[in-house]
Amino acid sequence: MALLEVEGLTMEFGGLRAVDSVDFQVHEGEILSIIGPNGAGKTTVFNVLTGIYHPTRGEIVFRGQRLNDLKPHHITALGIARTFQNIRLFREMSVWENVVVGAHTRLKSGFFSSIFKGPATRREERAARERAYKHLEFVGLKGLETTKARQLPYGAQRRLEIARALAAEPRLLLLDEPAAGMNAGETEELMSLIRKLKEQNITVLLIEHDMRMVMDISERIVVLDHGRKIAEGTPAEVRRHEAVIAAYLGASARAGG
Amino acid sequence: MLDWADGLLRSFINSYYYGVLVSIGINIILTLSLNLVVGFTGQLHLGHAAFMAVGAYTAGLLATKAGVGFWGAVLAAGLLAAVAGVIVGLPTLRLRGDYLAIATLGFGEILRITLLNLDITGGPFGLRGIPRQTNLPIVILAVLFTYLVLRSLVNSRMGRALIAIREDEVAAQTMGIDTTRLKVTSFTVAAFFAGIAGALFAYWFRYLNPSSFGFMISIELLAMVVFGGLGNLLGSVVGASVMTYLPELLRTVAPAIAERRLVFYGALLVIIMILRPNGLLGTSSEQGWLEIWLARRRSRTAQGSAASSQVPPASTGGAGHGPA
Ligand SMILES: Nc1ncnc2c1ncn2[C@@H]1O[C@H](COP(=O)(O)OP(=O)(O)OP(=O)(O)O)[C@@H](O)[C@H]1O
Ligand SMILES: [Mg+2]
Numbered sequence: 001m002a003l004l005e006v007e008g009l010t011m012e013f014g015g016l017r018a019v020d021s022v023d024f025q026v027h028e029g030e031i032l033s034i035i036g037p038n039g040a041g042k043t044t045v046f047n048v049l050t051g052i053y054h055p056t057r058g059e060i061v062f063r064g065q066r067l068n069d070l071k072p073h074h075i076t077a078l079g080i081a082r083t084f085q086n087i088r089l090f091r092e093m094s095v096w097e098n099v100v101v102g103a104h105t106r107l108k109s110g111f112f113s114s115i116f117k118g119p120a121t122r123r124e125e126r127a128a129r130e131r132a133y134k135h136l137e138f139v140g141l142k143g144l145e146t147t148k149a150r151q152l153p154y155g156a157q158r159r160l161e162i163a164r165a166l167a168a169e170p171r172l173l174l175l176d177e178p179a180a181g182m183n184a185g186e187t188e189e190l191m192s193l194i195r196k197l198k199e200q201n202i203t204v205l206l207i208e209h210d211m212r213m214v215m216d217i218s219e220r221i222v223v224l225d226h227g228r229k230i231a232e233g234t235p236a237e238v239r240r241h242e243a244v245i246a247a248y249l250g251a252s253a254r255a256g257g
Numbered sequence: 258m259l260d261w262a263d264g265l266l267r268s269f270i271n272s273y274y275y276g277v278l279v280s281i282g283i284n285i286i287l288t289l290s291l292n293l294v295v296g297f298t299g300q301l302h303l304g305h306a307a308f309m310a311v312g313a314y315t316a317g318l319l320a321t322k323a324g325v326g327f328w329g330a331v332l333a334a335g336l337l338a339a340v341a342g343v344i345v346g347l348p349t350l351r352l353r354g355d356y357l358a359i360a361t362l363g364f365g366e367i368l369r370i371t372l373l374n375l376d377i378t379g380g381p382f383g384l385r386g387i388p389r390q391t392n393l394p395i396v397i398l399a400v401l402f403t404y405l406v407l408r409s410l411v412n413s414r415m416g417r418a419l420i421a422i423r424e425d426e427v428a429a430q431t432m433g434i435d436t437t438r439l440k441v442t443s444f445t446v447a448a449f450f451a452g453i454a455g456a457l458f459a460y461w462f463r464y465l466n467p468s469s470f471g472f473m474i475s476i477e478l479l480a481m482v483v484f485g486g487l488g489n490l491l492g493s494v495v496g497a498s499v500m501t502y503l504p505e506l507l508r509t510v511a512p513a514i515a516e517r518r519l520v521f522y523g524a525l526l527v528i529i530m531i532l533r534p535n536g537l538l539g540t541s542s543e544q545g546w547l548e549i550w551l552a553r554r555r556s557r558t559a560q561g562s563a564a565s566s567q568v569p570p571a572s573t574g575g576a577g578h579g580p581a
Contacts, residue, residue, distance in 0.1 A: 050431055076433035084431075090424035092488075093417070100414075101421045105433035107414050111442060114413035115406055121413075168433055 001064070003028045003203055004049075004172060009058035011041070011048050011227075018044040020227035021058070026172065026205055031198060033206045033214045035238075036224035037247060042207045043085055045224070046174050049205075050082050051075045063171070077105040081170035083161040085177045085207070091150035095141060095160055098149050099132035102167030135163040139193060155186045162193070172203045179210045191217050215239065223247070262394040275393060279461055281501045282396035283454050286403045288481040288497040289490060290450035295479065296487035297411055298443040299423025300350070304361030305478050307368045308448040310470035311338040312455025314372065317384045317465050322377070327390045331456040338452025339445050346444040351437045357444075365472055372467040383466035391461035399457060400494075403450050408490055410446070419443050420488070473519065480522050484529055486536025495537055500525070 002025035011019040019041040026032050034042050047053045049060060051072040060067040067075055081102070090098050107128055109121045117125075136145055139159040144152065149160060158178055165173055175194070179187045191213060197204055208214050214221065215235040223231040223238060225247040231238055238244055267275060287309060294302045312334035319325035319333055341364075349360040372378050379385065410416050418439050421429040430436050459465055477500070485496020504521065507514050514521055529537060 052427060052431070071435070072430035073433045073435045076431065082431060084428065088425045088428040090421045090428065092424055093420060097417055101417050101429070101434070102432050104414065104418060109414045111415055114415040115409045117409060117413065125414075164432065 002026060003063060004205075005059070005061045006045075006049075007059040007061075009045070009048065009060065010056045011044050011053060012056045017227050019048065019055075019224075022224065022227070022229045024222045024229065024232065026203060029198065029201060029203055030219045031194065031204045031206060031217055033208060033218040033221045034224060035208065035211075035214055035221055036230075039226075040224040041227040042224055043176055044227075046082060046176055046205075046207065049075075049174065050080060073105065076168055076170075079169070079171035080174065081165035081168040081172075082174035083158070083165050083176055083178060085180065087154075087157050087161060089149040089157055089160060089164070091148070093149060094146050095136065095149055095152065096129060096132045096145040098160060099135050099163050099167045100128050102164035103128055103131065103169075106167075106169055132163075132167060135166050136160075138166070138196075139163045140189065155182050158182065159190075159193075166197075166202075170202060172205060173197065174205045174207075176207045177209060178206070179208055179213055187213055259392065259394040259398075263392045266393050270393075277502060277505050279391065279393055279396050279457075281498050282393070282400050283458050283461070284478070284481065284497040284501045285400050285494050286450055286454040286457075287478050288485065288493040289403050289407055290447040290454075291478050292482045292485075292487065292490065292493045293407055293411070293419075294444055294447045295482055296489065296493075297416065297423060298419045298440055300440060300444070301355055301358040302361050302444070302447070302475075303358050303472070303479070304345075304363075304365035304475050305447070305451055306470040306472070306474035307361070307365035308338045308341060308451035309455035309458065309474075310368055310372065310467070311341045311448075312452030313459040313465050313470070314378055314384065314455075315452065316456035317387045317459040318377065320388060320460070321384065321386050327460065331453060331460075334456035334459075335449045335452040338455065339449040342445040342448025343441060346441045346448075350440040350444060361475075362472065365470075365475060369467045369471055372470075378465070378467075381467070383464055385464050387459050387463045387465070389460065389463050391457045391459075396457055396461075399453060403453075404490060404494070407446075407450075411490070415439065415442070423488070477519075477522065480526055483536055484526060486533075486538040489536060489538045492536050492538035499537075 004026040006025070007023050009019055009022045010017065022041075022045065024032075034045060036042055044053070048055050049067070051067065051070050051074070055068060062075075062078060062080060065078060067078075070078075090101060093101070107124055109124055113121045133142075133145055136142060139162050141156060141159055141163065144156065149157065152160060158181070162175070162178065179190055182190060187210060194204055194206070194217060206214070206218065218235055220233065221231075221235055221238045222229060223241070223244050225243075230243040230247060231241040233241070270278065287305060291302060291305045294300050315334040315337045316330040319330040320327075325333070345360055345364045346357070349356045373381050411419070418429065418434045421432065421434060422436050422439060426436055458469075481496040481500045482493060483496075484500055485494070486492030500522065503525075504518050507521065
């Protein structure tokens, strides 16, 4: 059985159908990319998968559990974490605190133990901070732990988002255009980072506009256009697909005026 | 209670300043707790005085009509205010946006009108005959207790979650935080301490009147939070102290200004907002208006003197914003 099964997923905003009857599956351990022109509905799929929106129709099943009506924090606890296309860090918090917030569902201390910190709580705090530092080292932010998030350069903010998501210990990681705004060198590093995630048994669902990266790193690709799935397959298959070529040519023709 | 300590304090503080210090202490508790909701959790709360009223009337009624002792009444005041906090907070904090502001404002007015029209509270004539059992040592202990509890709370898993909600509610949810529950918790804790402050108020002034807990009091408390610094506990201590003592000082030095206390508060806030936009002790994170204005002036004169050089205007921070 697939790790994530999406069936007939539809998301409407008023009269606008942002996602229209989309089916796909994510298998354990793979890197699956979602591509498509601007406004195709890619981010909306992520927003529905993470419980920010509840789907108008369709089924979302993750490890045998239906996610449709769950709240975002329940979904995170079940093992899905994400990054945001428009970076959404906790800007006034330090880098390491951002990561520890990511571990919120993996920590236990409740309201009273938060106030009257016993030995168990102190131990948990110390361990959480150490783990946060490890995640930061993993994404290449060692040495910046006590900097405020908003003071990081753009590329580092994107990597901090990944570290924060990893702190939630996800089985499935959703990355929304992680390479946006990165230069070639940074993108290269990002790709090796994503490959390392795979070694850690984290399944990756990736939205990305950088075609070189998508074709290089993905095992399978799902293509959306106007909310509909127009193609699915390996990079080689998708590259040759008539509808995909048309959608992209159409999009660039539209964009070009 | 704590009579020995009280005797000691009274031996070197005259009764005028003693009273001022009690008022300052009560306002510190109110400001600290309001800061938890407004400064740390980022939720606009316009009715903190109402929760103080719940505590004050609870203690006042228990003392005068039920013969309950001081500590029991103070605890009951905090707990009942906390219950009121849950009742007001639960339905409104589920929604995103500024519903809390409207609900707290409404709750304050409803409570004030209820207190004016109940017989048991003395209606507009107020509630009299509460024994004076608050003293300065008790107030100091209560301030310390409040400060230490809140400081511990904001430096914990819970506290970080509250700050995360303030910073970005969607990201906070997505990181696994039950935002509704935590916002209600923050609001309830604040109400609890406001209730305690109200009880201390009742046992100090010995007389309660609904007008002591009106909307303007809530606004004054908010001004103290902003003045001291949103999200800064020490700032709340300083803010409440300065903004409680200055009007007292003016009353003797410049009575004409003291009569227009709110105008004075307003002016003070405007000055602070210009000089230190994050409050007196706020971490001066984003640049203040004055600094931005000065930087602009500087860059304009720089461009004027070297018109050919393509110097971009000074940017405020390293971080850019992502594409839409
Ligand atoms: N909350 C919302 N309310 C109304 N419309 C929305 C909302 N969120 C998304 N949409 C619309 O849904 C459509 C799909 O948007 P979405 O952000 O999912 O596209 P995308 O594929 O991620 O595009 P991009 O590549 O530009 O990020 C767009 O027309 C967008 O305006
Ligand atoms: Mg998008």
